[in-house]
Amino acid sequence: MADSTYVIGFEALRRHDVPRVGGKNASLGEMVGELGAKGVKVPPGFATSADAYRRFVAANGLERRIAEALAELEAGQAVRRAFLRGDWPEELAEAIRAAYRELCHRIGRDDADVAVRSSATAEDLPDASFAGQQETYLNIRGERALLEACRRCYASLFTDRAISYRQAKGFDHMKVALSVGVQVMVRSDLGGAGVMFSIDTETGFDRVVLINAAWGLGENVVQGAVDPDEYEVFKPLLSDGSLTPIIEKKRGGKAQKMVYTNDAGHPTKNVPTSKAERAAFVLEDAEILTLSRWACTIEAHYGCAMDMEWAKDGDSGALFIVQARPETVQSRREASALRTYRIGRKGKRLATGLSIGDAVVAGRVCVLESARDIDRFVDGSVLVTATTDPDWVPIMKRAAAIVTDHGGRTSHAAIVSRELGLPAVVGTGDATRVLHDEQEVTVSCAEGDEGFVYEGTAEFEAEALDLQAIPATRTKVMLNLANPAAAFRWWRLPSDGVGLARMEFVINNQIKVHPMALVRYDELSDPQAREEIDALTAGYADRTDYFVERLARALARIAAAQHPAPVIVRMSDFKTNEYANLVGGAQFEPKEENPMLGFRGASRYYSPRYREGFALECRAIRRVRQEIGLKNLIVMIPFCRSTKEADRVLEVMAENGLRRGEDGLQVYVMCEIPSNVILAGSFAERFDGFSIGSNDLTQLTLGVDRDSEALAELFDEQDPAVKWMIRSVIAEAHKAGAKVGLCGQAPSDHPEFAEFLVQCGIDSMSVSPDSFVAVKRHVAEAETEPRTAARAGQA
Incomplete structure (x- = not known):
C-alpha cells in the first residue's frame, strides 16, 4: 500500500510509531510485519496519521474552538459538534479514499466492509490506558461512510470521559492526536469473537491464557453486555502437539449477539441468540489451542503480558487477532507482597457471579440504571448496575465495590475494577433485581473464582504477607x-x-x-x-x-x-x-x-x-x-x-x-x-x-x-x-x-x-x-x- 504523510499501511508500521499512529495501530503494524511469518493472522488495513488529524484541526480552525470550549467548561459537546461540522481538506480525503480503494482491490471486493477504530497517540502508556475511551465503528462500507466514521472518531477524542481522564493524568489536550485504523472486517457476526489475556487477570498467574468468547461481533464482550464462554489454557504444555492443555471451559449465557444490518445509519444491531447457540461453546478445542499459541507468540515478541482481541470469520472459519496491547494491571502489581483476606461469619448469600480482585468489602448498596444518575450515587457505596461502559468510570471511582448483572472477566466493569483496585462481582444475572438501595451487604472476592454478595456486614480480616521474608x-x-x-x-x-x-x-x-x-x-x-x-x-x-x-x-x-x-x-x-x-x-x-x-x-x-x-x-x-x-x-x-x-x-x-x-x-x-x-x-x-x-x-x-x-x-x-x-x-x-x-x-x-x-x-x-x-x-x-x-x- 502506498504510504503518504496522511495514510500508512499496517505493514509499514512498527510499535515505535506510536507518535505517528497511536498505540493500537502501531501494534497492529508490528504484528502484521513481525508475526505474520510466525502464523499470527491479522486482517489487512491502514492507519491515518497524527499529521492527518492535525491537518483536519488546522483546516477547520478547531484549535481555537477547542481551547475556548475547555476554558469555558463547555466540555466536550461543543468540541464534538465542531469536529462533526468540519470539512475534509481535499488532499486528506483523497488519501483516505485512495487507501480504501487499494484495500478493496487487494481483497477483491468493492465497497469492502471495514472496522474503523480510534487510536490515540498517547494510548496504552505504562501509567495510563486510553483504551476504550474513543469510538469504534463496525461494518462501514463505501468512501462516504468511511470519511464520516473517521470524522466521528476524531470527535470522540473529546468525549467528556476522555477530557476528564486526560486532565486527571496531566495530559495536554492539544498534544494528544488521534489516528484512525481502517481494517478489513472479520465476519465474526456470522462466527464469534472475544478477548484474550496471556495472564490470569485476577491473580497475575503468568502460565495461563484466558480467553472469553461470544457469538457475533466482539463489542458485546468488550462492553460486558453478554456473559461469555471462558477458557483457560496452561501455557507450558502448548508446545506438545499431542496434548490438549485446556484446564477450564465454562459455558456462558451469551444471550445476544451483535450482527450486521442493511441500515447505513446503524450498521450493527444486537439480536437474541438461539437456544442452540446458548447451549454450545463458541470455540472448538483446536481453535482454543491455536489462539493460545498465538497469545504466547505475541507475548514473547512484546516481552510482557498482553491483552488481545480476536475474531473468527463465520464464512471461512479462519481466526484473526484484531488488537493487542500490553496488560496494565497485574504486570504492575508488587510481586513480593500478597494481601490475603479471610471471611468468617457471614449472612445469607444474595448474589453470585465472577470475582474480580481478591478483597472483601462491606457497604451500602446503590442501584443505578444509567450513568446519567450520577447525582444519586453516594460515595463509598456498593455500585449495583446491569453493566458498565466508559461513561460509568466517574461513578466507579467513587464506589467501594461493584456488582453487575452481565459481563465476564474481560468486560469493561472487570477491567476498570482491576485498575481501580476495587473488588467486583460481575455476571450475577440478577443483582439489580435482588438487591435494593441502602441495603447493607458484604462483597466477597476472597473465595476463589466465584464472587458472592452476602446480606449484612460479615466478619473478615486482611493480612499482608511479605513473600521475601x-x-x-x-x-x-x-x-x-x-x-x-x-x-x-x-x-x-x-x-x-x-x-x-x-x-x-x-x-x-x-x-x-x-x-x-x-x-x-x-x-x-x-x-x-x-x-x-x-x-x-x-x-x-x-x-x-x-x-x-x-x-x-x-x-x-x-x-x-x-x-x-x-x-x-x-x-x-x-x-x-x-x-x-x-x-x-x-x-x-x-x-x-x-x-x-x-x-x-x-x-x-x-x-x-x-x-x-x-x-x-x-x-x-x-x-x-x-x-x-x-x-x-x-x-x-x-x-x-x-x-x-x-x-x-x-x-x-x-x-x-x-x-x-x-x-x-x-x-x-x-x-x-x-x-x-x-x-x-x-x-x-x-x-x-x-x-x-x-x-x-x-x-x-x-x-x-x-x-x-x-x-x-x-x-x-x-x-x-x-x-x-x-x-x-x-x-x-x-x-x-x-x-x-x-x-x-x-x-x-x-x-x-x-x-x-x-x-x-x-x-x-x-x-x-x-x-x-x-x-x-x-x-x-x-x-x-x-x-x-x-x-x-x-x-
Missing part, C-alpha cells in the same frame, strides 16, 4: 487445596506443591451429581433428580462425560497452579450419608449407623456398589495426566484398611488405565488407621508414599469420636500414643524408601508439633494456605535447633 526449609511445606477456583490465588507462595487435594470437595461443589446416578441413569427412580441431572448434563452426549470432564478440568487447574511440583489428589472420601446428599445419591447408598467407620474410602472402589463410579474418577485422573499432560498429579487412596484391600484397589485402578509406575504414576496411601502403621513396611511395598491424616489417626488410636463434645478434651493429636504412631510410620516408611507427609492443622496451631515432626524426619507437611507462612517459620526454627539433626537420625 518467608524462610527456606529442608522439610517441604505444601498446601491443602480443595477449591480449584482458588488455586491460582496462591501461586506466588513458595510452596513445595499440594499435599492434599480433596476430590470430594470438587464433586460436591462443581459436579453435584452422584456418579452412579450418571452411570445408571436409566434405573434412577427420583423424577426430581432426573430433572436436575438433565439440566446439569445438557450438551453432553454421554452423561458420564459430564462427570469426567468437569472433574478432570478442576483437578487440572490445581495441578497447573503448582506445576511441576507434585500435587497429591485424594480419591473420593465421602461417607455414605454425604454421598447420599448428592443429586440422585440416596438410591445408591446404604444407610449406616456409623458412616465414619463404614462403607468409605478404599472399600468402595472395588465394590459392585461403586466400582463403576470409581472408574469415572480414574478416567478423570487419566485425562489430566495423559490428555491435558499434567503428570505432576499423584493419586492417593484414603482409608485403606488392609494390604489385601490395597491390592484389590491397585488392580481396579490398573484395569482403568492407572497402573502404578507406568508413565511415572505414583500412588500414595493415607495413613489414618492403626493397621497402616503396624504394617507400614508392607504398605510401603505397594505405595510410593504415606500421608498421615492426623485427625482420623488420633480418633482411631485413642478411640475418641472427634466430633463428640463430651470427649473433646481427650482428642489430642499430641497424645504420646499418637506421636508414637507418627514416629513409627515415618521410620518404617523411610526404611522401605517411601516418603511420608502429614496433612492437618496441628503444625499450624502448635509450633511444638511442627518441631516434633521435623525431629522425626518427616518429608513434608501440608497446611491450608492461610497457615503456610506460620508453619514455614515454625519449621525453619525447628530445623535450626541443635538437637533436631540428632533426633532426626534416631527416628
